[in-house]
Amino acid sequence: MSSDVNTMPTTGHGRPLPVDAAWLALGAEQAIDPGVPIVDAHHHLWQRPGWRYLLDEITADLDSGHNVVATVFIQCRSMYRTEGPEALRAVGETEFAAGCARASGGRVCAGIVSHADLLMGEAVQEVLDAHAEAGAGRLRGVRHSTAWDADPEVVNPELGTRPGVMQDARFLAGFARLAPLGLSYDAWVYHPQMGEVAALARRFPDTRIVLNHIGGPIGIGHYAGERERTFADWRRNIAALAACDNVVVKFGGLGMRLGGAGYHLRPAPPSSAALAQDWRPWFDATLDAFGAQRCMFESNFPVDKASCGYATLWNAFKRLAGQASAAERAALFAGTAIDTYRLELPL
Template sequence: MIDAHQHFWNFDPIRDAWITEDMGVIRKDFLPADLAPVLQANGITGCVAVQADQSEAETDFLLQLAAENPFVKGVVGWVDLKAVNVQERLAHYAQFPLLKGIRHIVQGEPDRNFLLREDFGRGIAALAAFGLTYDILIYPHQLPAAVEFVKKFPNQPMVLDHLAKPDFETGELKGWEQHIRALGKQQNVYCKLSGMVTEADIQHWKKEDFTPFLDVALEAFGPQRLMFGSDWPVCLLAADYAQVKDIVTDYISRLSAAEQAQIMGGNAIEFYKLA
């Protein structure tokens, strides 16, 4: 079993300003030594470390941790995809086989059509030559641009993080569902069943809150293009690791053993080309 989405950091209150005072439980360091026993307790054999800061220093930090900790099977890092020298930077990182993909924190961009920027598109087009995937991190209001975006790059492997963070608290599916189904029609696009508990009522969420959204994701992407991710340690704001995993394993228990195995690891291994 593979956790397709988690983070590490040495907490820095300035760099990590998104971790606000009320998030005390995650305002500290989280490193492989903290995660290893948690994965072991939950029967998870490996993970993919995903960037949380937009800097090459972050990419270097995660690659070093992956090199030192064999259970970290791959890294989704960051390079400036808008930069004129993006080819050069990607060529530099090509020497690190543990770098599997790139992510940009598009949810933090004020332009709802950021994904459609010409300079950003040039960076996305450069990924294929280096065999790198792209993680799409957005909010629901950015979904229309995402649908247009993925159609422009039909051969680029992409994965939607956190189901695009729908409103689990109100259960509002309209709009979100239409765009998720449109994304699912693009065979190069996968979806992570991750980051859900922190988008729900973090004090009072119930497993049933997620079911209508998971139904849409399963219909749109099928078991062949879904993957489990914990979003640890961010998930700790609302749930422990076992609770997060149980939301997914309980939901997919209706599927065949082979389909469950795909969602809980097989798809991540294939998508990220994990050893």
């Protein structure tokens, strides 16, 4: 890789990789089927040491050739308030995302998913109310990341997670506050935890749960070299989770270091055709289990930007969906996200 890198500390394999703009340029592609309306169901905005991905950066990606009509912002522990009650500091991120929505004319951050510590139990109500006010009508859900594994090579230490959070009585009491407010829950877990998500979905059938990154299949640490076993375990879990009608799934996140593909180590970025070939088994199994009406594509940028460019990523998704019906493609690229996050878009 070249030295033209947006850098940040990368100790711990679960953390995001740096982005190398010069390396990405080696794999630049023109958009396939550029007229297809797209809602990017999952992206972040952040300012971190040596790594900026804010409105200018995402706008440049959105304008790289595809017809991205709207995006959904997902919390990422950035732009927090620097003073005031600790529990309310995350509201600063919602304020920032709402500002980006206004500045972009509503295209970026059309929906906002914010962080609230559900382990606060019923006391989280104050935080949820503050997010709703800060979101100016765009708050759609909450994400309390619970991704955890016993292997320290896997876990992102910045998340501060521990095992069993989704069974904790305090978490469940906080989770119960979501449905009365019409809020969904974005679940960020690793694939061995998907059974816990299913248990949560059965316990709260009136709460929409959105599985991030198809459940986070792991390919690093002690899971490295175990792709066939991981896929078999994940496929059983994804089928079981699909039995819960209140769960929808985001297809994406397979460009993360977590998956073990090592795209960032190649001399040049993978092509969209290569990505589609790699991701085909995961996509087919996800689509078979959930159906297009409960499945949506996500960029997971800037995290997945360490593996490919924005135009290439969506080209890969279009290749994956190439044999789907027109109705299925409409759902995958926009419809499911619009329904899940209750977006008002003139499509």
